[in-house]
Amino acid sequence: MAVASKSEPPSTSSQPPTSERTPGFRVPDGVKRFLTLREGSIIVVTIITIVYFGATTPQFFTGSNFKSFLPYMCYLAIMAAGEVFVMTLGEIDLSIGASYLFVPFVYWEFTKAGIPLLPSLILSLVVAGIVGAVNGFFTAYVGIASFVSTIAMLFFLDGLTLIISHSEQISTPGTNVITVNTFAQVFGAGTYSELIWAVGIVLVLQVVLSLTRWGIYTVVIGGNRLGAAEAGIRTRLVVLRNFILCAVTAGFAGLLEAVRTSSMSPDPSGSNQDLLYAVAAVIIGGTLMTGGEGTVVGALIGAVFVGVLEDGLTLKSVPSDYLFLWLGIAVIIAMTINVFVRRVRLRSGRA
Secondary structure, three states: OOOOOOOOOOOOOOOOOHHHOOOOOOOOHHHHHHHOOOOHHHHHHHHHHHHHHHHHOHHHHOHHHHHHHHHHHHHHHHHHHHHHHHHHOOOOOOOHHHHHHHHHHHHHHHHHOOOOHHHHHHHHHHHHHHHHHHHHHHHHHHOOOHHHHHHHHHHHHHHHHHHHHOOOOEEOOOOOOOOOOHHHHHHHHOOOHHHHHHHHHHHHHHHHHHHOHHHHHHHHHHHOHHHHHHOOOOHHHHHHHHHHHHHHHHHHHHHHHHHHHOEEOOOHHHHHHHHHHHHHHHHHHOOOOOOOOOOHHHHHHHHHHHHHHHHHHHHOOOOOHHHHHHHHHHHHHHHHHHHHHHHHHHHHOOO
């Protein structure tokens, strides 16, 4: 007698058969990977901003405007590149604006002493490195919070700059308003020299941060300083080295701008505003203020965004005061997006 086979229990799923399902939109994997990059959100925001100003301001995409736009972002990108290394540690250097202002006047003093242009430039960067070493020493070895030690350095350098210059604007050595020599063309006066320096410095420092022991230690220390020390990493030395790098890049940015404009003005209010722009570029670009994550390329894109915003609002004849308003909004929006992107990256295992 044949035994009847048991029939399969009816499916309790409420989903319709596959052939009857309504096809939905699926985000391509490549788009997902791009959006979960640290720089992904600010790239999208920057592109949207460029498209907006290009569509509403006819002169935005002209060659002359591009040349005038470059000074808005190149020196900020260089300053921000060094700041990334400090902020990735969970620290901050508030003296970069003062270093940006001070180092060109040191360069001027060296040339007054009869030292040739290039050695004077190198020596002035050595002085910038000493400034960074002092910041790093008080932060890493003495134990003073970087916010306090660097803001003290800011006041000190601003005051010293006013004393050196006698509060007077001076001409930058090695520049000429009539003919541009080779030195000036290389160090800022050339149409694209600042852009070349900015891109080159950003690429080199991104490689250092991502692929070298120095950069990896920086990220590890920013994520867990005590654990890094227990693992044998010389945390104090890394902190010291990063503050030196930050001061040197800020000083070099100041030298490039001094050569480009062929004059130097001891104006602490302007340089301290540049400090805020540079820190904003770092934050907007995706570097965490709490440390443990940093991106030099993101800082470059953040500087481009700040430059596009300032240039676009200027072309639209918007009062300069509104730049601060929109920049504040941009920082909040960018950080909000970065928080959500970080959560997605953590869930996807890409952090």
